Amino acid sequence: MGIGSEEAIRQLRALMDHVEEQLKCTFQNVHQGYLTETLERFLKAREWNITKAHKMLVDCLNWRVDNEIDMMLTKPIVPVDVYRAIRDSQLIGLSGYSREGLPVFAIGVGLSTFDKASVNYYVQSHIQINEYRDRIVLPSASKKYGRPITTCVKVLDMTGLKLSALSQIKLLTIISTIDDLNYPEKTNTYFIVNVPYIFSSCWKVVKPLLQERTRKKIQVLSGSGRDELLKIMDYSSLPHFCKREGSGSNRHSSNGAENCYSLDHPFHQQLYNHIKQQAVQESSRPIKQGSVHVSLPESAAEGNDIVKTIELELHKYGNGNGNGNGNGLSNSLGSLKI
Template sequence: MNGEYMEQTKIEEKEARSATDSMKINEREQTQIGLMRAYVETRDPSSKTKIEEKEARRARDSMKINEREQTQIGLMRAYVETQDPSSKEVDDQTLRRFLHARDLDIEKASVMFLKYLNWRRTYVVNGSISPSEVPHEIEQNKFFLQGSDKNGRPVAVLLASRHFKHKGGLDEFKRFNVYLLDKICSRMPSGQEKFVLIADLEGWGYSNSDIRAYLAALSLVQEYYPERLGKMFIVHSPYIFMSVWKILHPFIDNKTRKKIIFVDNKKLESTLLEEIDESQLPQIYGGQLPLVPAQDA
């Protein structure tokens, strides 16, 4: 009787695992995988064992990576806490992002992280930037926050043609970027650390060009918000923007470059819908959500 119960329990556990896997794969793919699996197993029964062995190897490799990361996080934490006691208040996920930004090099990641802590303490004195500190930037109404992509990453939209230099200067622009990035990060669900940006250049011209501001924003993201950008879609890009892009490109690190996609106007809607469900996509791109100004999000 106990044997039958244990056998039934094993069957139920196996079915539960299969159900979990199915949730991760869309129905069409699941059907195709099922048909293919059934076919190859009738042709070669050993294929079932080979597939299971491959899955087991992947699981073991994943465990090794996690163990290695955890060890490095522990070593990094031990070091940075001796250099700056406030490091104790930072979670492992944050340290992990800095490690990944420096290809798991503990020394380089620690230097980067300690620089971040000092910057945060001196530049964001009150812990956050308030809207009252960036009035000219907010007045331009150029940045929007609404919805999330299929991975749960918050979606932000920048209408670049609304950006102009103003009397607030570069410092207000940088503070506005900190205000935005902090707001985006606060909207990330548990377990998610990245966001998606749609940079819309429709109507952009030389009057909007601001190289110093672009470089400042790039520096902030790469130095103080590492591994936060998940993907950036540049849409409606005019030909004249490429002269600016050539200036910016050398300052973008390789990891960030791989996340930037210039979208063909003819494939705009289909490209965005691959990443963002229609119910979460802004109306101006064929979705259902209205644009919500960042300050109102």
């Protein structure tokens, strides 16, 4: 971190000292004691422009207060069958940790369908995983490794990627924009594996639309990516779809403890039990069923450009080759912002 960076962080910190008390309280849940690293993330997201970073951070804190984000880990998705359906159609899980201590999140881009619940449920689930990552997983990793760990690694599995998922673009851009505005710079590296031809072709036109700092984080690996990923993590931390060449992803695994997407996986069991316990501690009233409604942002300009490009490319391939019946390239948009 250079002198200019240190000065920018100092100035932003001074500005944050003057925000109202309610925002300071939710800011505690954002930085978890790692104030410098948090200020640096927001500055990076606004190209080190202090004024813009300050506005972004204050807007984020107001969003958290207005939507009771600090309470999101006290609002379980019940009954459990609804949550299981979400886990079967919004494929994400924690497979382990890199050798540097960064959590490794696996995301089944190609096989996620987002068709088992309402948009509000999927947004609620996504924010809960974000909050659990930032308030439980990362602080625990920081304590274990004796240094600040405030980012993660993501492995995106493109198995099953097909042309016909334009209907999912709206949801994925909502999730993407929530992360852009409120959880910036949380991913250290994106590894993309099991890449089909359709992704390779569209990637050539989408890549230039991404900001440079995002492009630098993305590595498209050959096959399942196993050999490359073993350079930064142990075999036990590999996502299940990377453990052997040609294995691909699988939404329904016979062993839920190995399938990091499954509700039966230890990560999701711990997450779900944590939320239920917090709900009981917070209120003596019966747990309310139904999704949590969060104000949904307008798509960011970059996201809109990417969406338009993806739509054009998918239509181009669809007109030439016919549409598939599965999920689509549009899912990758949201995955690159989680």
